[in-house]
Amino acid sequence: MSKIRIAQYWGAGCGGCDVALLDIDEKILGVAEIADIAFWPIAVDTKLKDVEAMPDGYITATLYNGAIRNSENEYVAKLLRKKSALVVSFGSCACYGGIPGLANLTNAKDVLEYVYTKTPSSDQQHTKDPVFPQHETHTKYGDLEIPVLYDTVKTLDQVIDVDYYMPGCPPTTNLINQFLGIVEAHVKNGAPLPPKGAMIASNKTLCDECTRKKTVKQVETVHDAFEVDIDPEKCMLEQGVICLGPATRAGCGAKCLEGNQPCRGCMGPTDQVQDQGGSMLSALASIYKVQDKESQMSEDDILKIMAQVKDPMGTFYCYTMPKSIIKRAVKEKKKVKKEAST
Amino acid sequence: MSQVQVTQTEAKGEGEWEPNIIAFCCNWCSYAGADLAGVSRLQMPTNFKVIRTMCSARVDPEFVLRAFSKGADGVLVLGCHPADCHYIGGNYRTRRRVALLRMLLEQYGFDPDRLRLEWVSASEGAKFQKTIKEFTETIRELGPNPLKEEQEEKKH
Numbered sequence: 001m002s003k004i005r006i007a008q009y010w011g012a013g014c015g016g017c018d019v020a021l022l023d024i025d026e027k028i029l030g031v032a033e034i035a036d037i038a039f040w041p042i043a044v045d046t047k048l049k050d051v052e053a054m055p056d057g058y059i060t061a062t063l064y065n066g067a068i069r070n071s072e073n074e075y076v077a078k079l080l081r082k083k084s085a086l087v088v089s090f091g092s093c094a095c096y097g098g099i100p101g102l103a104n105l106t107n108a109k110d111v112l113e114y115v116y117t118k119t120p121s122s123d124q125q126h127t128k129d130p131v132f133p134q135h136e137t138h139t140k141y142g143d144l145e146i147p148v149l150y151d152t153v154k155t156l157d158q159v160i161d162v163d164y165y166m167p168g169c170p171p172t173t174n175l176i177n178q179f180l181g182i183v184e185a186h187v188k189n190g191a192p193l194p195p196k197g198a199m200i201a202s203n204k205t206l207c208d209e210c211t212r213k214k215t216v217k218q219v220e221t222v223h224d225a226f227e228v229d230i231d232p233e234k235c236m237l238e239q240g241v242i243c244l245g246p247a248t249r250a251g252c253g254a255k256c257l258e259g260n261q262p263c264r265g266c267m268g269p270t271d272q273v274q275d276q277g278g279s280m281l282s283a284l285a286s287i288y289k290v291q292d293k294e295s296q297m298s299e300d301d302i303l304k305i306m307a308q309v310k311d312p313m314g315t316f317y318c319y320t321m322p323k324s325i326i327k328r329a330v331k332e333k334k335k336v337k338k339e340a341s342t
Numbered sequence: 343m344s345q346v347q348v349t350q351t352e353a354k355g356e357g358e359w360e361p362n363i364i365a366f367c368c369n370w371c372s373y374a375g376a377d378l379a380g381v382s383r384l385q386m387p388t389n390f391k392v393i394r395t396m397c398s399a400r401v402d403p404e405f406v407l408r409a410f411s412k413g414a415d416g417v418l419v420l421g422c423h424p425a426d427c428h429y430i431g432g433n434y435r436t437r438r439r440v441a442l443l444r445m446l447l448e449q450y451g452f453d454p455d456r457l458r459l460e461w462v463s464a465s466e467g468a469k470f471q472k473t474i475k476e477f478t479e480t481i482r483e484l485g486p487n488p489l490k491e492e493q494e495e496k497k498h
Contacts, residue, residue, distance in 0.1 A: 105449070278403035281446065285438035286399075294434055295425035299441075299459075306441040313449040325407040329451040330488040 004060035004187050006031075007039035007051075008090070009080060011073035012100040012153065013066025017091040018042040020170035021063070024177055031180060034187050035060070039080075048076070054083050061183065063090040065170075067097045067322065068154040072147035081160040086193075088179070088200075092169040092266045094156040096276075097322030099169075104321050104328035105313065107151040153322050166200040169266035169319065172252050175200055201251030203271050209250040210257050214238065218289050222308040225262055236262045237287060242315055247273065247280035266319045275325045277316030284309070361481040363390040364409045365418040365474070368398045370428040371463045372420035378467030386471045387478040390418070397421070398459075399432035403443050406457060410447075413490040416456045416481040418473065423461040433461070453484050 010018060022028060022043075038059045039046045062084040068074050081087055092098040103111055116122060117130045124130040137144040156162055166175055179200050185191035194200075202209070214235040223240045230236070236243035236257065244265035245257070256263055269276035288305065291297065309315060317324055367373040373394045379386070395401055398421025409417050419440055427433040437459060444454040458480075460473045 273404070275404045275407055277446070278407055281442050282403050282439055285442055286435050288438050290431055290434050294431075297424070299437070302437050303441050306438055306445065309442060309445070311449075312442055312446040316446070325404065325411045326450050326489065327411075329449070330492060331451055332453050332484070332488050333491065334453065334483070334485055 004035045004183070005038040005058065006035045007037070007059045007062040007080060007084065008043075009039065009041065009062065009064050009066075009076055011064065011066030011077065011094065011156070012069040013091065013093045013098065015042065017063075017065030017093075017170045020091075020168075020173070021176060024173050024180070027177055027180065030184065034184055048079075051079060051083060056082055057085050059084040061086040061088060063088045063166075064156055065091040065094050067093040067100050068150075068156060068159045069100060069103065070147040070149050074159055077156060077160050086163045087156075087160065088164045088166055089156045089162045090166050091171055092167050092268065092319045095165050095167045095323070096268045096320040097153050097155050098266075098319050101153045101155075101319070101322040102314065102317070103153050106329065108149040109151075112149065152328050155322050158322070163196050164194065164198050164200055167249065167267045168201070168252055171200075172255065174253060175251060199249070199271070201249050201267060204250045205270060206245040206248045206250045206252070206254060206257075206263055206267070209252075210235075210245055210254040212236065212257060217287055219284070219287050220289050230260050232260050237284075242284065242309070244276070244280050244316070244318075246283040247276050247316075264318050265316075268320055268323070276320045277313075277324055280316045281312065359486050361387075361389045361415045361478055362413065362487075363416045363418060363474075363478065363481060364414045365390045365392050365420060366395055366398065366401045366405070367392050367462075368400075368421045368428075368432075369394055369396050371422035371426065371461075372398070372470070374464035375420070375462040375466045375470045378464065379470040380467075382467045384467055384471040386474045389478050389481075390474055397427070397429050397432040398436040399429070399439075401436065401439075403439055403446075406443055410452065410456070410487060410489060413487055413493075415484070415487045415490075416458070416477060418477055419457070419459045420462045420470075420473070421459070423463055426461075426463065451488065455480055456484060456487070 008018060008021060037044050039051050062080045064077060064080060064087060066073065068077060089095045093100060112132055116132055117124045133146060135146060135148050166179060168175060182194065186193050212235045213233055216238055219237055219240055221240050222242060225241050228239060228241065230239060230241060241262045243262035245263045247269060248263055248265045249267040249270050252267055265276055269279060273279045367376055376392055398419055401419050406417050419436060421433040421436055422428065424433060440457065440459040444457055447457055448454045458477055462470050462473060
């Protein structure tokens with residue numbers, strides 16, 4: 001039996017996904033039995049030029065983790081697409097933009113400005129002419145180039161064609177094993193692969209998997225998780241802790257909830273929903289307790305109640321902003337126009 | 343109504359921007375209110391499109407976000423007055439959702455006034471007219487949907 005070839009690469013991510021693949025323990029031996037590693041910068045010493053020299057479709061499956069937020073991410077994603085038969089969008093950043101996706105609230109210039117001049121640890125806080133990374137630098141030893149940071153963070157499938165999706169921050173060992181099992185069965189016995197576009201996870205919401213007791217299904221006041229003593233048996237939302245379970249895909253085994261922490265939505269929305277944040281916002285608003293004097297309450301009273309949710313974007317779109325319906329922040333032109341007319 | 347339309351078309355130069363407003367009306371109160379405004383021949387701007395839903399609580403936040411992403415300049419959500427909901431508590435849910443949605447839209451960079459919630463009963467044709475007039479004026483002041491403008495700039 002000839003071995004298949006696999007590759008893994010990281011875009012805008014933290015490297016946790018690469019480690020997750022190693023976390024499958026002794027099963028990694030099974031991987032080594034059926035597959036050669038063609039390219040995996042974090043584990044094997046292969047260079048980009050080696051990939052460039054490969055014939056098209058040479059790699060059997062590429063697991064790409066991380067979002068696309070600079071020119072290098074995009075170049076390698078496109079290159080690996082060309083060289084691979086299958087591309088798996090691996091982890092929340094590749095599937096939905098993930099935490100780096102929240103950079104869509106701002107733009108590249110502001111991000112660099114903040115990081116290089118405003119962070120408390122920056123020694124350029126009071127510098128007159130602060131130094132920023134430049135795309136091109138000319139030195140007497142030669143010209144240097146670094147990737148261009150984009151204004152908008154994109155998901156992998158917004159840049160290249162993707163065959164399978166495996167969400168999670170990072171994907172759990174269970175999901176990885178499930179996928180490797182499918183690949184192994186295909187390589188060894190010719191078992192069919194799942195249809196293109198398949199999501200390697202459940203299509204139910206997390207509440208279905210969660211074992212906590214749900215009784216009243218109502219929220220009175222919202223708290224941050226650290227402010228309250230969380231009962232490990234009772235539903236998070238009933239205790240006033242925002243848990244994205246009702247709007248999040250199951251498949252992770254409700255690990256965070258087992259650890260007494262609320263779900264933050266890394267598995268993304270189910271197939272039936274396009275906008276995870278909108279879905280969660282709707283769910284939370286529905287279970288907020290209707291007050292006795294509700295009919296006499298003013299809009300301001302309601303606003304006060306809802307303002308308990310301090311950061312709707314960061315709470316509801318923590319992992320999915322680039323995949324949401326609006327995708328990135330916009331700028332109203334009203335003020336600009338008024339200035340122009342005067 | 344026809345006269346209003348004519349004057350508007352005349353005032354509207356070639357390619358000049360006109361507000362595009364989506365009004366979600368609940369079946370039991372606001373849609374009937376809109377109907378009353380129509381049969382009473384109350385004059386109002388014609389920049390809005392009515393979408394009837396069974397209840398204002400049927401308006402999924404996704405509908406509103408999609409309206410904005412497809413280029414709507416403003417979204418109106420109209421429902422029964424508090425304590426009047428055909429489904430007892432639907433409008434209370436809507437009220438909470440709209441409050442949260444306005445906070446969210448502000449974080450996206452939109453002016454939250456582009457989304458408005460108003461109660462219009464079946465007998466309030468005049469209030470429907472007033473709401474439409476006021477909201478069209480608000481949107482006219484705010485200008486085109488910034489998301490649509492950015493998309494068009496990219497095309498050029």
